[in-house]
Amino acid sequence: xxxxxxxxxxxxxxxxxxxxxxxxxxxxxxxxxxxxxxxxxxxxxxxxxxxxxxxxxxxxxxxxxxxxxxxxxxxxxxxxxxxxxxxxxxxxxxxxxxxxxxxxxxxxxxxxxxxxxxxxxxxxxxxxxxxxxxxxxxxxxxxxxxxxxxxxxxxxxxxxxxxxxxxxxxxxxxxxxxxxxxxxxxxxxxxxxxxxxxxxxxxxxxxxxxxxxxxxxxxxxxxxxxxxxxxxxxxxxxxxxxxxxxxxxxxxxxxxxxxxxxxxxxxxxxxxxxxxxxxxxxxxxxxxxxxxxxxxxxxxxxxxxxxxxxxxxxxxxxxxxxxxxxxxxxxxxxxxxxxxxxxxxxxxxxxxxxxxxxxxxxxxxxxxxxxxxxxxx
Amino acid sequence: xxxxxxxxxxxxxxxxxxxxxxxxxxxxxxxxxxxxxxxxxxxxxxxxxxxxxxxxxxxxxxxxxxxxxxxxxxxxxxxxxxxxxxxxxxxxxxxxxxxxxxxxxxxxxxxxxxxxxxxxxxxxxxxxxxxxxxxxxxxxxxxxxxxxxxxxxxxxxxxxxxxxxxxxxxxxxxxxxxxxxxxxxxxxxxxxxxxxxxxxxxxxxxxxxxxxxxxxxxxxxxxxxxxxxxxxxxxxxxxxxxxxxxxxxxxxxxxxxxxxxxxxxxxxxxxxxxxxxxxxxxxxxxxxxxxxxxxxxxxxxxxxxxxxxx
Numbered sequence: 001x002x003x004x005x006x007x008x009x010x011x012x013x014x015x016x017x018x019x020x021x022x023x024x025x026x027x028x029x030x031x032x033x034x035x036x037x038x039x040x041x042x043x044x045x046x047x048x049x050x051x052x053x054x055x056x057x058x059x060x061x062x063x064x065x066x067x068x069x070x071x072x073x074x075x076x077x078x079x080x081x082x083x084x085x086x087x088x089x090x091x092x093x094x095x096x097x098x099x100x101x102x103x104x105x106x107x108x109x110x111x112x113x114x115x116x117x118x119x120x121x122x123x124x125x126x127x128x129x130x131x132x133x134x135x136x137x138x139x140x141x142x143x144x145x146x147x148x149x150x151x152x153x154x155x156x157x158x159x160x161x162x163x164x165x166x167x168x169x170x171x172x173x174x175x176x177x178x179x180x181x182x183x184x185x186x187x188x189x190x191x192x193x194x195x196x197x198x199x200x201x202x203x204x205x206x207x208x209x210x211x212x213x214x215x216x217x218x219x220x221x222x223x224x225x226x227x228x229x230x231x232x233x234x235x236x237x238x239x240x241x242x243x244x245x246x247x248x249x250x251x252x253x254x255x256x257x258x259x260x261x262x263x264x265x266x267x268x269x270x271x272x273x274x275x276x277x278x279x280x281x282x283x284x285x286x287x288x289x290x291x292x293x294x295x296x297x298x299x300x301x302x303x304x305x306x307x308x309x310x311x312x313x314x315x316x317x318x319x320x321x322x323x324x325x326x327x328x329x330x331x332x333x334x335x336x337x338x339x340x341x342x343x344x345x346x347x348x349x350x351x352x353x354x355x356x357x358x359x360x361x362x363x364x365x366x367x368x369x370x371x372x373x374x375x376x377x
Numbered sequence: 378x379x380x381x382x383x384x385x386x387x388x389x390x391x392x393x394x395x396x397x398x399x400x401x402x403x404x405x406x407x408x409x410x411x412x413x414x415x416x417x418x419x420x421x422x423x424x425x426x427x428x429x430x431x432x433x434x435x436x437x438x439x440x441x442x443x444x445x446x447x448x449x450x451x452x453x454x455x456x457x458x459x460x461x462x463x464x465x466x467x468x469x470x471x472x473x474x475x476x477x478x479x480x481x482x483x484x485x486x487x488x489x490x491x492x493x494x495x496x497x498x499x500x501x502x503x504x505x506x507x508x509x510x511x512x513x514x515x516x517x518x519x520x521x522x523x524x525x526x527x528x529x530x531x532x533x534x535x536x537x538x539x540x541x542x543x544x545x546x547x548x549x550x551x552x553x554x555x556x557x558x559x560x561x562x563x564x565x566x567x568x569x570x571x572x573x574x575x576x577x578x579x580x581x582x583x584x585x586x587x588x589x590x591x592x593x594x595x596x597x598x599x600x601x602x603x604x605x606x607x608x609x610x611x612x613x614x615x616x617x618x619x620x621x622x623x624x625x626x627x628x629x630x631x632x633x634x635x636x637x638x639x640x641x642x643x644x645x646x647x648x649x650x651x652x653x654x655x656x657x658x659x660x661x662x663x664x665x666x667x668x669x670x671x672x673x674x675x676x677x678x679x680x681x682x683x684x685x686x687x
Binding site: 070071072097098101103105106108109118119122123166167170 | 580582593
C-alpha cells in the first residue's frame, strides 16, 4: 500500500465534510513585550472518525490548538470549521465538542453518575433519555458499581474513566483529549491506550488526542501532526512520521536518528542518487514534496543499520567502535565516523551469542539504500 | 522483664508527653479566655437575674424583672402588661438590617472576590491589599466619612442639587438606609476575604469543564461555582452578620439617637437608663442570637464541607 505523504496541508478526497478544518490559524497571547506567538499560521484537516494526535514537546502549541477547537480561547486570526460550520468565535457551550481534561476536572460535589449526566441535563435532554444514556456510559467504561460514589473517592484510573464517560455522554462530533493518560502509572497507561483506541472504534467519534509521548502517539493514532514552536512540521500516519520524517526536529523527537550530510548527485523522479561522506554512493526513494539539491541532511534509524566487521569497502560507512551499550533486548553500537560525528546502530540480541565486537576496533556500517531518508531543507 | 512494660510502647509514651506539653502551651490562652471572656460573661448572666440599683449598679436580690422587661412592658400607673414595642422594634431592626447588610455585602463581595481570584497570581496580592486599605483608618473616622457623604449638605445631596436632579436634599442621614450603607461599607472586606479564599482554591478547569458540557454562564455560576464556594459564602455571611447584630458605632453616628440597634440599647441601659440587669439581659439575648447564627453555620457546613477541598 502506498501511503500519501502529508506535508502540512491536505485535501481529503472524502465526500464527507472534514470533522475539523483549521485554516491559517494564528494565536497570540499577551501584548507588547510579553507577546507570545502560540500558534503560527496552522492549517490542518482532521477527517471524520479519525484518531488524530497532536504530538510535540511542551510549549509547542498543541494544547493551545486543542483549546481553540474546544472554544476556551479564540483564534487571533484564521478560522476553524466543525463539519463546515465556522466555530471560531462560538463559546464552548455552543459547539458539539467535548473535552477530557488533563486533570480530569470532575465535579467534586457530584456523584459519578451526576457527573456523567451533567452535559445531557445542560442540553435539556428528556429524563428517560438521560437515565438510559448514563447507564450505557457507565457500562461502556465499566463503572456501574461505582455510580453513586463521590469522585474524590476514586482512583486515578477510575477518575479517568468517569471523565471519558462524561465527555462521551452528549455524543459530541469531536472528542478532545488533553494528555489524559499522563497522570497514570506506566502499566495502567498501556492498558488505557488500547482501551481508548477500542473506544474510538466502537463509538465512531472523531478523537483529537494531545500528547508529548511519542510512543503513545505511534501506538494509538491513525494520523499524527508533529508540532514545534507553534507550527505543524509534518502530518502523516505513524509509519510515515517514523520512516519518512520531513524535518530534523521530527526525526530527532520521534525515535533515535543518525544524521548524515550527503551530496545530491542526481534526481530522477522519486529517486535520488546521494554521495555519502565516505564516498559511497546510494540511490534512495524520495517522499513527496522533496526536491533536494546540493548538500542535504539525511537520516538513518539505528535499527535499519547494522554493524559489520572491519575493513574498507564493506559497508556504506566506516568508523571506529567507541561504545557497546547492552540493553537486554538489543545492543547499541556507538561508532565514531571519520568526520567526528557519532553513528549508532542497533542489533537485536540473540540467545547464546557472545559479543562479537570490541570497543576500539575499526568497523563498517551496513544499511539498505532505502534506509536513507533525505530531510526537507 | 520488669522494665519491658515501661518501654514497651515508647511511641505512645512520647505522644502522651507531647500531648501534655501541647496542652501546657495553650494554658496562657486558656487563662486569658477565662479571665477576659468566660468570667465577664458569667457576671453578665448573673446580673441579668438581679434587681436594678437606684442610681446604677445592681442590688443582690434575685429578680426576673430584667428578663420580663426585655420583651414586655408593665405600665407603672395601672399595672397592665403589654409588649415592649420599643425593644421589639430595635430587636427587629437589628436582625433586619444585619440580614440586609449581609445580603448586600454578599452581592457586592461575590463579584469582587471572583474578579480578584481570576486575576493573574502576581496581581492578586495588590488587589487584596487594596481591599484591606480601609482597615488602616479608625472605624469611627470611616463612619464619619460616610456621614459627610450622605448628610443633607453632603457630597451626594450637593452634587445632585448642582446638576439639578433634585431641589431639596434627600434625607438619608438618621435613617435605616444610612445605618445599612455604613455597615455595608465597614463590613464588606469581611465578606470579600473568606469568599476570595474559597474562590482561590476553586479549580477553574471545573468551570471550563462545565462550559464544555453545554452549561451557559448562568448555569455554571449556579451549578458549579456557587456550590463549590459555599463554605466561603457561609463564612463571609457569618463574619458580616454577627458584628452587624452587635454594631454600636455605626448606628450611633449614622442612625442618630432615634434609630437604635441592640448595641445602642444595651449601652443606654448601662448608661443613661441606669438599668444594669436589663442591659445584662439584653446582652445575653444578643449573645443567644449570635449563637443561633453560629449553630446554623455549623449545621449547614457539616456534611458538605468537602465542596471546595480538592
